[in-house]
Amino acid sequence: MFLKVVNCEEDQKDKHFISNTFVDSIREISPENVVYVITDNAPACKAAGLLVESKFPQIFWTPCVVHTLNLTLRSICSPSPHPKYDDIMEKCGWIAKVSGDVFFIKNFIMNHSIRLAMFNSHSKLKLL
Structure with a gap:
């Protein structure tokens, strides 16, 4: 509240x-x-x-769980170069790709009013 x-x-x-x-x-x-x-x-x-x-x-x-997840995702998508993280980044690299794809799709929908109207008519979710 x-x-x-x-x-x-x-x-x-x-x-x-x-x-x-x-x-x-x-x-x-x-x-x-x-x-x-x-x-x-x-x-x-x-x-x-x-x-x-x-x-x-x-x-x-x-x-805040959302803040924690945002920090985690930011670390995965823009890692600081360090040899001790190489193995982890290799295993988690797919997350950065998926995140980039999601960002592209969201912008594709949000930046075109017809696509946004179609999305809104078929989904109860709201894009932020």
Whole structure:
């Protein structure tokens, strides 16, 4: 459930700032009404999640699965050259090809209004 937006452009986003922001929001709606805090995988967010868990033992932190998958896919599709990853990249190279094909097909549909209309008329899914 989305609760609110906090503009923190001017603030230093360290684990204490993030944790305090979460704690304030949790207290606004009562800790009994919160089960999970989900963030991206940045070290400061992970540390903030653990601080929240220490203050509220019944509340759990977890990294965002979508963010984790995006980072994984980005690593597979644009790997840093390193000999220790050669074997892994050889085995997972097909993922980069499939990802490229999916991106091409999505753009092919999205960039042509007739194809997009056809897709929308035959699918309940929405392309993002």
